[in-house]
Amino acid sequence: MVTHTDSESMLVERRPHFENDTRRNALLLQVAALESEIAQKRTLLLKRETERLLLYSEINTLSPIDQLPAEIKTEIFYNALGSLVDSQWQGMYPFFLGKICRNWRDFVWSTPILWTTLHLCLSKKKYEVQTDLLHEWLSRTSKHPISFCLDTEESLYEWDAHPLTEVLTTFVSVSSQWKSVEFFVPDIKACFDAICTAEKSLPLLTTAVIRLTSTYGQLNLSTAPQLSVLHLCNPCLSKVLVPWHQLREFFANGCTVDEIRIFFRNAPQIVHCTFTDIEPAILDHLLDLDLFRPPVLEHLEYLKLWFGTVDDSASLILGSAKLPSLREVTFNGPFASSAPVTILPQIMQSFRSSQLLEDFTFSYEIPSDVVLIRALELIPSIKTLHLSFTHRNQHIDHKLLLEALLQRLKCPYDILLPNLRKFTYRGPTSLNEHMHLFRDVLVYRFRQCASPPKEVYSKEQTVSQIQSVIVRTPSQFVISPDIQEELDNLRRDGLQLSVTSHSVY
Template sequence: ERVPHDSDNEIRNAVLRQVAAVKSEMEQTRALLREQSKECLRLYSKLNSLSPIERLPAEIKTEIFHYVLLSKNFHTTKGGDLPVTPFFLGKICQSWRNFVWSSPMLWTDIHLCLSKRRYESQTNLLCEWLSRTAGCALSFHLTTVDLSRTWILDPPKEILVAFASVSTQWKEIEFFIPDNKDCFDAISVAKTSLPLLTTATVRLLEAVERKIDLFSMAPQLSALHLYPEFYLDTVTAPWHQLREFSHSEASTVDEIRGFLHKAPNIVRCSFNDINSEMLKPWLLTQDLFDRSPMLEYLEYLKFSFRSLNTESTRILGPVKLPSLREISLSGPFDSSLPILDSIMTSFHSSPLLEKFTLGGTISSDHDLIRVLEKIPSIRDLCLSFNTNRYKLLTNELLQRLCPSHENILLPNLRSLTYDGPTSLNRHMRLLRDVLVYRFRQSTLHSTEMHSEPRTSQIRSVTVIAEDKLDIGSDIQHDLDTLVQEGLVLSLTSARIEPWFGA
């Protein structure tokens, strides 16, 4: 074996010294680059500090950022872009990150769309998010992209526990809850600590028989919305202080009547899918229907009936509604005119009533006229009928809308929307005459005669017919002229391209 010569060792050592020197220079260069990078960032920060937004007071800057979060928060765009969150704003630059991280107000609106696939990371993210709120009042919305069954089998207990831990900060809340004892126990701990709560929306994933008293001690609660599967008689709430209430499914006549007795300060209320065929005997107290509810503040009322019978008329009965401004009714009224007629009687003495929406089915214009005669103050009328069995907007109704009729219908009408089957093709000229007078002649009459017109000027008309509308050229010309003069007009056939007036 060859023994290395002394000269080889000297060469090797010299090369190693050179390598060490180069590495030392490289490390010095890296250190210099790091320092230069820091200096560059410092200079950029100084440059950024000269931007207009950095010169704003912190309060104004917070308002701007908060507006951005509210306008975009957790709503993906059509292109699937990620939502704007405080975490997103913190990625823009160091200055923004420092500001966002130290501004609790920017963390007070929480929209969490739960996904089983990302549940663990969402739970961790929520805990971090809540830690930044610093006791500020919170608005949170808990929804899901998964099927209800997913959460019934594997409930989101950890998420509900996290939310319940900050219940003293709740101001506006929306959440869903499966029928699971652990979930109800988790959220129920908040019952005694809701000092700020004003609005609550709760969605049950399936019907539950258990008593629900989460909001029974919420001193500022003014709006409560229950969707769906709630049995109203199982809910305890401060009904007397509510200003808004909605119940989405399977309300019964006695439940609604009982609610109206308990909620004298209600301003807006809505009941969907009302079942008039079922009564709950345990709710039928002696004075439930004998005593009229006191509803002097009620402004908006919506009843959507699944079924109708004589019990339906007992929801309101002979009640005074002096503040009522808007009504929405829907149901199978085609075979129940006396019932609808009786329901409408409750609104006859509401002088401020301006908007009426009627949907479902009704058998004829004759029946519709009887309904509208009871509410002459209406300014905005919306009709939507979902059957081809009866065609409305006939000669009978149009003549009553024409001011030449001695008993004119709806003299204050300013907006008309109709969606459903019509017989307008046989009465298009009469429709044109009604529009011409109601839009043009009413104002001319008041100008020339120096008196109040018989009718208000109609400003908007929308008709969505089932079949093609046949509009002759002469009528088309007159309608175009009205549009040019300012009438908002849309005549649409559901089966073909619409004709719009600007």
């Protein structure tokens, strides 16, 4: 039985609980009120923040660049972006400009010309992401001409089991917009098939750089009516179909002598031409009677021929071609170790009628001064001569700049290279044995050739004044004080003269 005293005791025990509940409820109501007030404040702050951003946007529109006409602003943004230089991207992408502010982002995102140049270096790990990004990027170009370089992060052979079909198909879908393209991707059949689907839709293509690693099929660019620049790595020219007659610039490596002869016959408009790693093999099945009629390359100005090996067939590479516009030539090859000593002068015969030829470079190796003199006699018009025999195959027995050559450079009645103004030599030499003659050549070509002959009926040729002489050799120079004094005087009088002895390899 609960007594009166027990009831009072229970009420006393419960009262603190009631009071705690009441207090808690009151506090919760206050918290709820504060949260409601905070929510209202946040809404107001967000509204004010939006208003602030709008005001900043309006302020930004008053900046000088945003006051410019859209076409001028586009030009500024376009020139601020990066570009492809030697197949590498240099500078910023459009995304960077889009991060500056909303106005710039809206402008960049809605200006197609800012997305018309792309360098995509594919990675196996990022392939799917890069494919999605490529779709988005190309969608922003509208119908503008595009230039791109497609490369791979891994070696080409690592992609043999991973065809780039999706990426290539994406590029092919906009092939009507191609202006300048560079493909450094494995040419496995799936890739080649994707590229070849562009055959009928290349109306804007002017420049193509393509690396081939095998010969799965033809490379057909014959439907590119504006193609003028073509660079091919490891091609089989018989499987390359292009409008040769309209090319102005061409580069290829690994071609044979006969392939090059056929090229010269088919490319009468060529201006710049480079062949490297030239093979001597003659492919009889490519020969026809037309090959024996000398080509006329009346527009060719710049020619580079780098021979892998040299034999008698090298003399056929130009034959008796007419090269009236030729201005600059580079020859590189093992003319001392694997070639007949007469081969270089035979090749040089093609330049006898090139009256505009001014710049000539010999590199790799030449057997002797005698061969060099015979070659130089055929190009009297040159003003700049570079001799670079720094390859280790240029043996010590093949030292150049000997007495015979130096004598011919100062002989007034049978002078070699009468128009020479700049001369550079890199390689082994025996100048120590002929330093006095070297000095005499410099004095004659710099001081005495500064003005025409005084005698009206002199038989001496008009000889140009030398302006620059650079000799760099691993041989140690021993220069006597009197010769050193004269060389110093020539420098003080304006001759750009550098004679140094250190490694050139």
